[in-house]
Amino acid sequence: MSAELIGVIAVIAVAIAFDYTNGFHDAANAIATSVSTRALTPRAALALAAVGNLLGAYFGHGVAETVGGGLVSPPEGQSLAYLGVVFAGVVGAIIWNLITWYFGLPSSSSHALFGGLVGAALFAGLGKVHWDVITKKVLVPMVVSPVVGLILGFIVMLALLWIVRKRNPGKLNRGFRILQSFSAFAMSVGHGMQDAAKTMGIIALALYVGGFQDDQKHIPWWVFITSATVLALGTYAGGWRIIRTLGRKVIDLGPAEGFAAETVASSVLYFNSLVLHAPISTTHTITSSIMGVGATKRLRAVRWGVAGNIVGAWILTFPGAAMFACLAYLITHPLFN
Template structure:
């Protein structure tokens, strides 16, 4: 059997493994708030998130094209497959490290950092303007938008329901959180599953199996299924951080944070086609909502640790991917 074809199959399987780890690593983004407010039980929340991740992944491929063709120049041949393979390995290793320590870092930035690190190790061309415009700028802007909108939306909710019966309002917001959780998972599928689609399509293009950078339907379906399965497997370590350690939210606060975060994710996927971090947006939306109570209500120490993980993710995943490329190139070569 052709070694290049075997290499392609390995990369596809590794990319799907990354997609699976992305599912259980980021599952908490969609459901932690609803679970912490007792709007949903963990298993029901995970099942809902898995289904909606699947639906979201099937809706669009624009982010996939950005990740696959807008970060590094599509490489060619076996050398190119080594770059793609090493990039995905870097992302998986960093995902597992941050999952183990319960840090909600960005799987998106781990994957992008992995691609860049592997390309640099191979002395391959990186589209630095694309990295700046489609990764760095959204990485800075989207959390700020999440925090600001979370703060303003929660203020609006507090004003609109200022005279409502608290117990009745809480019951209503718990019901509303079922829908906001579903929308969160939809946005997660539209963002994160597409990134794996982009990697798989890049591998197919590099191997000469497809002539243009159009995502095949079987790639869409398999990536959607992998992230959905990973989501249902759960992410309870990170769920504790997202749902309780940053701030203990009320049902109204949980609904506000999820509504804001899902709106930002869906908008960036459909309107701007840029890969943003669902983790960043969700965390800062929670922080914005919590700040309406009082700034001291947010556990800024925990939030600070999360921010450190955000900053470190790109270079750390790049470093791991560079190491993986050198090892792969030595073994293959």
């Protein structure tokens, strides 16, 4: 067995581990609102989200290509060393996911992965970082998508309130609980488009660097199946700490608010996945949508202190994951030489 093959297997193994942590870390993105409004039981919501993630993965090819071939170009003639860079980058993202999960902070697994890859590549001095692509498809969407989610959440909720202003509240709540089953599923499909695709991109990158495929952006069928299945399993395992934060601590959600937030967030995810092929954060998108919906009640309805902690975690994610990736590279790079 060649050293390159061992290196590729190691990267695939750690990518799958990241995929699983991504599932239970980001389960809250799809189901927190539905669980908190009692539209779905926790296990039913998790099962629905797992199926949606599995389905969504098959529509995330464009995002996978961006992650696998657009962010960092591997150097020529140093395949084994660069596999060590990718390995360390993914390990850094996993460490950040576990830390934020422990504290119940819904940070972005996507930006943890990007921060880890870029940090390890810069620290090792291997590979070319495409800052133009990172700026256009990572940093700009990182800022714009939460703003869009916030504004659209506010507008959609206002429109809903006006449309149903003369209806019976009890019947409305029952109706919106039913509608939330559909909006939660739509959210989970969008999550699969984004987050399973990122793992697919990492595995495709490893296969290319190791010399097992000629196209850096090609996604083999077994990579689709593996990434989607592992993300679904991780989602079903659940991330209850983050679910409590997102579903109960930011605002007090009702069925109408939950439906509006999920509808807005899933729409933003679909547009970025299918049209722009931009790997955005599902966490940022749903959290900002919840804030926008909550602000229609009154500004004080949003617990801005909790929201501030979440925003702080967002800001620290990229450099935090990069730091842990650098530490991981220091420890593991002798194994890839």
